[in-house]
Amino acid sequence: MEGEEKEHWDDAVAEERRKMEEYKVWTPKFIRDLPPDAKFITSTWAMKKKANGTYRARLNARGYEQVEGLHYDAANIAAPVRNEMSIRIVMVLALMAAWTAQIIDVKGAFLHGEFDENFEKEYLRPPKGFQHIYGADVVLLLLKTIYGLKNAAKAFWRELLRAFSAMGCKRSDADPCMYLKWTEAAGLLIWLSWIDDCVCFGKEDAVEESKSEMKNLFDCEDVGDFDEYAGCKISRDDGFTFTQPVMLQSFKDEFDLPEREQKVPALAGVTLTKATDENELSPAETTYFRKGVGKLLHMTRWSRPEVGNSVRDMARHMSKMAQEHVDAMHRCMANCVAFPERGWHLKPERKWDGKDKDFEFVLNGRSDSDYAGCKATRRSVSGWAVYLE
Numbered sequence: 001m002e003g004e005e006k007e008h009w010d011d012a013v014a015e016e017r018r019k020m021e022e023y024k025v026w027t028p029k030f031i032r033d034l035p036p037d038a039k040f041i042t043s044t045w046a047m048k049k050k051a052n053g054t055y056r057a058r059l060n061a062r063g064y065e066q067v068e069g070l071h072y073d074a075a076n077i078a079a080p081v082r083n084e085m086s087i088r089i090v091m092v093l094a095l096m097a098a099w100t101a102q103i104i105d106v107k108g109a110f111l112h113g114e115f116d117e118n119f120e121k122e123y124l125r126p127p128k129g130f131q132h133i134y135g136a137d138v139v140l141l142l143l144k145t146i147y148g149l150k151n152a153a154k155a156f157w158r159e160l161l162r163a164f165s166a167m168g169c170k171r172s173d174a175d176p177c178m179y180l181k182w183t184e185a186a187g188l189l190i191w192l193s194w195i196d197d198c199v200c201f202g203k204e205d206a207v208e209e210s211k212s213e214m215k216n217l218f219d220c221e222d223v224g225d226f227d228e229y230a231g232c233k234i235s236r237d238d239g240f241t242f243t244q245p246v247m248l249q250s251f252k253d254e255f256d257l258p259e260r261e262q263k264v265p266a267l268a269g270v271t272l273t274k275a276t277d278e279n280e281l282s283p284a285e286t287t288y289f290r291k292g293v294g295k296l297l298h299m300t301r302w303s304r305p306e307v308g309n310s311v312r313d314m315a316r317h318m319s320k321m322a323q324e325h326v327d328a329m330h331r332c333m334a335n336c337v338a339f340p341e342r343g344w345h346l347k348p349e350r351k352w353d354g355k356d357k358d359f360e361f362v363l364n365g366r367s368d369s370d371y372a373g374c375k376a377t378r379r380s381v382s383g384w385a386v387y388l389e
Contacts, residue, residue, distance in 0.1 A: 017130065024143055025144045026124065027141050034123070040125050041063075041122060043125070045059060080177055082178065093190070096351055098354075103198070103199045104222060110145055114144065121142070122142045122149070123140065124142055125140075126139070168181050178190065186202060186354075187353065189201070203354065240347075243342075255288075255330060257330050260334075265331065273376065281322060292326075293329060305344060310328065363388055368384075
């Protein structure tokens with residue numbers, strides 16, 4: 001790599017190699033000592049300059065070169081992901097019990113996974129920049145998974161499961177990425193994981209002790225307070241508030257929003273109609289609309305539920321849309337931008353000490369319908385919400 005930043009990128013590559021050696025990811029093997037039918041996998045580099053100014057080089061195997069049945073089982077490579085409802089419920093519990101919430105980042109997460117012994121060993125050709133170290137007649141026998149391999153995510157999840165079990169945590173029956181621990185002294189402690197990030201909820205002393213146990217099992221970075229999740233900024237005072245300033249900025253940067261402030265996300269009583277062949281948008285405009293609605297759907301789920309009905313109306317026309325649909329999208333985005341302080345706020349009224357197993361939580365549900373509100377089909381739109389206290 002050439003240029004003014006060459007030294008920084010070289011240091012980033014050297015750091016990646018140091019991690020590979022520290023975690024004992026591979027061991028060199030002479031090609032002449034391998035079976036004649038051994039298959040070799042190649043790799044590529046993913047280079048990124050992060051927002052904080054640091055340089056990261058990540059080695060990625062070309063997983064598409066793996067052979068199904070020889071290196072992995074296609075039915076057993078998908079890693080479980082956390083349930084969206086779990087994080088909401090646990091945050092309510094954290095507010096009721098006045099818990100602290102701390103994030104741990106597992107460094108080089110996918111470099112910790114173990115291979116399934118029922119499959120063939122995997123060999124990696126020395127990556128670009130490493131050939132002078134190992135020589136042309138050497139390949140690398142992978143002892144651990146690396147990024148890019150099809151079985152890496154599931155292998156790391158299994159390592160996480162073993163780690164939490166060693167820490168005395170029990171995996172939830174409802175969510176494969178939630179782990180529970182109960183002690184008489186501290187009460188309930190909850191870990192939630194998603195990819196390489198793990199957040200711990202509980203009494204402060206118990207959280208610090210559990211974090212120390214995690215650091216003894218993995219090379220971890222102590223990120224600190226739980227103040228960011230799924231692209232959201234999280235602030236905590238009398239409750240948790242989710243906002244998405246980065247998403248709002250992307251609305252202003254990537255979309256042609258109206259200059260006039262929009263006080264409501266959609267006009268009252270107006271329902272979008274189906275586009276015709278005459279007014280259908282071009283392929284480029286279609287992509288533009290779908291991209292915007294996708295962003296709005298994410299915002300609806302995490303920080304701005306009040307625009308949910310207008311976004312729902314737009315999302316009904318993702319296959320065929322006209323300019324009126326784009327205008328509705330711009331109006332909704334402009335409304336979100338006009339009130340950046342608004343967000344999804346969690347504030348339960350009741351309290352819990354985190355220890356009382358006999359405490360009775362309350363679930364309240366509400367639903368409503370517009371009763372044949374669609375003029376074209378006479379179909380109804382129904383909505384529901386469930387509250388935990």
